[in-house]
Amino acid sequence: xxxxxxxxxxxxxxxxxxxxxxxxxxxxxxxxxxxxxxxxxxxxxxxxxxxxxxxxxxxxxxxxxxxxxxxxxxxxxxxxxxxxxxxxxxxxxxxxxxxxxxxxxxxxxxxxxxxxxxxxxxxxxxxxxxxxxxxxxxxxxxxxxxxxxxxxxxxxxxxxxxxxxxxxxxxxxxxxxxxxxxxxxxxxxxxxxxxxxxxxxxxxxxxxxxxxxxxxxxxxxxxxxxxxxxxxxxxxxxxxxxxxxxxxxxxxxxxxxxxxxxxxxxxxxxxxxxxxxxxxxxxxxxxxxxxxxxxxxxxxxxxxxxxxxxxxxxxxxxxxxxxxxxxxxxxxxxxxxxxxxxxxxxxxxxxxxxxxxxxxxxxxxxxxxxxxxxxxxxxxxxxxxxxxxxxxxxxxxxxxxxxxxxxxxxxxxxxxxxxxxxxxxxxxxxxxxxxxxxxxxxxxxxxxxxxxxxxxxxxxxxxxxxxxxxxxxxxxxxxxxxxxxxxxxxxxxxxxxxxxxxxxxxxxxxxxxxxxxxxxxxxxxxxxxxxxxxxxxxxxxxxxxxxxxxxxxxxxxxxxxxxxxxxxxxxxxxxxxxxxxxxxxxxxxxxxxxxxxxxxxxxxxxxxxxxxxxxxxxxxxxxxxxxxxxxxxxxxxxxxxxxxxxxxxxxxxxxxxxxxxxxxxxxxxxxxxxxxxxxxxxxxxxxxxxxxxxxxxxxxxxxxxxxxxxxxxxxxxxxxxxxxxxxxxxxxxxxxxxx
Amino acid sequence: xxxxxxxxxxxxxxxxxxxxxxxxxxxxxxxxxxxxxxxxxxxxxxxxxxxxxxxxxxxxxxxxxxxxxxxxxxxxxxxxxxxxxxxxxxxxxxxxxxxxxxxxxxxxxxxxxxxxxxxxxxxxxxxxxxxxxxxxxxxxxxxxxxxxxxxxxxxxxxx
Numbered sequence: 001x002x003x004x005x006x007x008x009x010x011x012x013x014x015x016x017x018x019x020x021x022x023x024x025x026x027x028x029x030x031x032x033x034x035x036x037x038x039x040x041x042x043x044x045x046x047x048x049x050x051x052x053x054x055x056x057x058x059x060x061x062x063x064x065x066x067x068x069x070x071x072x073x074x075x076x077x078x079x080x081x082x083x084x085x086x087x088x089x090x091x092x093x094x095x096x097x098x099x100x101x102x103x104x105x106x107x108x109x110x111x112x113x114x115x116x117x118x119x120x121x122x123x124x125x126x127x128x129x130x131x132x133x134x135x136x137x138x139x140x141x142x143x144x145x146x147x148x149x150x151x152x153x154x155x156x157x158x159x160x161x162x163x164x165x166x167x168x169x170x171x172x173x174x175x176x177x178x179x180x181x182x183x184x185x186x187x188x189x190x191x192x193x194x195x196x197x198x199x200x201x202x203x204x205x206x207x208x209x210x211x212x213x214x215x216x217x218x219x220x221x222x223x224x225x226x227x228x229x230x231x232x233x234x235x236x237x238x239x240x241x242x243x244x245x246x247x248x249x250x251x252x253x254x255x256x257x258x259x260x261x262x263x264x265x266x267x268x269x270x271x272x273x274x275x276x277x278x279x280x281x282x283x284x285x286x287x288x289x290x291x292x293x294x295x296x297x298x299x300x301x302x303x304x305x306x307x308x309x310x311x312x313x314x315x316x317x318x319x320x321x322x323x324x325x326x327x328x329x330x331x332x333x334x335x336x337x338x339x340x341x342x343x344x345x346x347x348x349x350x351x352x353x354x355x356x357x358x359x360x361x362x363x364x365x366x367x368x369x370x371x372x373x374x375x376x377x378x379x380x381x382x383x384x385x386x387x388x389x390x391x392x393x394x395x396x397x398x399x400x401x402x403x404x405x406x407x408x409x410x411x412x413x414x415x416x417x418x419x420x421x422x423x424x425x426x427x428x429x430x431x432x433x434x435x436x437x438x439x440x441x442x443x444x445x446x447x448x449x450x451x452x453x454x455x456x457x458x459x460x461x462x463x464x465x466x467x468x469x470x471x472x473x474x475x476x477x478x479x480x481x482x483x484x485x486x487x488x489x490x491x492x493x494x495x496x497x498x499x500x501x502x503x504x505x506x507x508x509x510x511x512x513x514x515x516x517x518x519x520x521x522x523x524x525x526x527x528x529x530x531x532x533x534x535x536x537x538x539x540x541x542x543x544x545x546x547x548x549x550x551x552x553x554x555x556x557x558x559x560x561x562x563x564x565x566x567x568x569x570x571x572x573x574x575x576x577x578x579x580x581x582x583x584x585x586x587x588x589x590x591x592x593x594x595x596x597x598x599x600x601x602x603x604x605x606x607x608x609x610x611x612x613x614x615x616x617x618x619x620x621x622x623x624x625x626x627x628x629x630x631x632x633x634x635x636x637x638x639x640x641x642x643x644x645x646x647x648x649x650x651x652x653x654x655x656x657x658x659x660x661x662x663x664x665x666x667x668x669x670x671x672x673x674x675x676x677x678x679x680x681x682x683x684x685x686x687x688x689x690x691x692x693x694x695x696x697x698x699x700x701x702x703x704x705x706x707x708x709x710x711x712x713x714x715x716x717x718x719x720x721x722x723x724x725x726x727x728x729x730x731x732x733x734x735x736x737x738x739x
Numbered sequence: 740x741x742x743x744x745x746x747x748x749x750x751x752x753x754x755x756x757x758x759x760x761x762x763x764x765x766x767x768x769x770x771x772x773x774x775x776x777x778x779x780x781x782x783x784x785x786x787x788x789x790x791x792x793x794x795x796x797x798x799x800x801x802x803x804x805x806x807x808x809x810x811x812x813x814x815x816x817x818x819x820x821x822x823x824x825x826x827x828x829x830x831x832x833x834x835x836x837x838x839x840x841x842x843x844x845x846x847x848x849x850x851x852x853x854x855x856x857x858x859x860x861x862x863x864x865x866x867x868x869x870x871x872x873x874x875x876x877x878x879x880x881x882x883x884x885x886x887x888x889x890x891x892x893x894x895x896x897x898x
Contacts, residue, residue, distance in 0.1 A: 462891055698843075
């Protein structure tokens, strides 16, 4: 993202870090550039509660990064993490001015003496506050000229002492200590990086460690809201460690304090800041640390540093001379949303990452104004467990053979109670005048796999009457519904995946997909929602009413549903049967009318938009191209919406389609995914097309970024040609040129 | 002024054209007031010059398409030219168009279609490839049987 010129000024006004050793001042392409905020150094402070304009941020730390969490801890309460912030914070680099003592981040708070605190972030109410005037954010840094080298500090197994290690020696030992150091020092309590910068403008670059003692430091900062029980809400620009003493670098994980000693907090009434996840608090000699034991099976240390999105390594040689695609050079991964999760690549895989080709962090496509925060969204639909059927009546699963015997059995039951008052007997025994009515309902289901029933058959009980025929038995249904899951897993390539290189041909309206779901019918599904995900269909059959609903899920989230009818009512009397038939007919007619009405109006609008969209003229290339795309897309979506509405109309009674549950017997009882893909003409030749027509795209860049046939709108600011020549060039590019 | 006659076989739309020289630097004389965009000038006759289709005029530091050639009495060749603005301003060492911002709506260099719909791509109308697959879980039997669920009154008194 390009820095906001209203805040940071134009790029040619930025100040380059000339005094910083390690940078070649002659090549401004890779020298970090910074800007004061306001006029002069005294004015470059951020007023409370303002934040740094985060248009200079090149990425953001995702919630699952190992450095996403910030806690406050108190030395006198060594087991308590007071405030946990799962943060998604944009990050940027900042320059530490040498005139300050580096006290521009808020790292601890003295709760015993409110008048003598050292708060260095905006807070106008305290005496020493507002020393943030030395925050000077980097408007740009060059990733390829800034390599971080990992350093860890760890305690001995018996906690008797600690030491500092380059990470490669911690893992592998060195000449004087062949064993890896983690065998003796397993308790890591601090992870940080030293910054190496390029010194020469040549292919054979070397980098030099930035000596922050002399010339100031270079840090990775981040902008977060930091709510603390004792501090006011402030903007906390901290991820870094500060200059001072022997320590210079970028703090990544562990507790830090104001004096550049990011390893312990030793004053009981101070509250310290504690960065990173999965750490355990411990008091050592009245000081508090957070530690994590080394684990060879995870890659925790590197993942912390990878969360900065820059090149990093474990050893001196790679830091100074390593090629950016060498096996010992790592590069933190920035995902398509600009988020850092702690993933990284190394070796030639680094070349696949966007930072590999950045000139500066301004080339990042991360947009901090887009708050894509997936912690605000659920990732699974919650289905309840099966409910029991009420015991007012009894439901049995029976076979056709048993059913055939039931009617005869009722007659037998009536003769059992034959007296002169047969009606009275009937009422007493069956609670109804007509014994047939003690069969409250009879439904036929075209399945035999019904979960949720008693395994042992029991004798059918017709009111008070139990047959003596031992074959008239059924399995009592104890649950009201059952669910059947059908899965099309993405890993097995059973779902929807692109076949045209993930281009427009792989999406609607060119490619369509639909699911054929037993008992429910056919439903079209939007490709964009399901591409690259598992498709799950959860069919829930209601055994009380015979209705069913299929929930169509992307992974574990239900996005759509469609209803149908699995059970078929069997009329056990003439009146019942007539009622059922008329309900079925009405429902079908209503459905078909709704479908015809909605589709007719939208299809004509769609066709009209398509035909107008195919016209093209040179005059306004971009306007025509973008608006045509929008119109076609809009009309296609509108037509899809009508189709979707028609398919998902809740028909009040029986069926959504013309088929019944019985007819479903004839169709396969499985869920089927059908994908309709377009076909390209066999005469299509991509090479010829590239040279004669060019592929539709919408890309911004410089003229020199493109090659081949190019059609576009060019901005000729700064080119000192005549007005007529400008018109010629603009028109030539609008019609198409070959670069 | 000095001109250099050139020949290119590149497509007219090529921006950074490749030239072979048809002549060395020649002295040329305008036939009248000479426009910077559509110059007309004469040079001494040489049959090889007639092969040229481009000319570079150092005075203007521009490249020109030769739109007309005429041999005059007195063994002169008159060249009528029109500026090739894009080539001229691409090849300039300073103030060129290489770093100009551009929004591209079609490009051959990307090699394949993108997510932007392309109404010129030859998709066969009304013809589709149909791909179908069955779910991995096949809950029901291929020879489905049926069952009945009967709901019965519960209760009553034996007479």
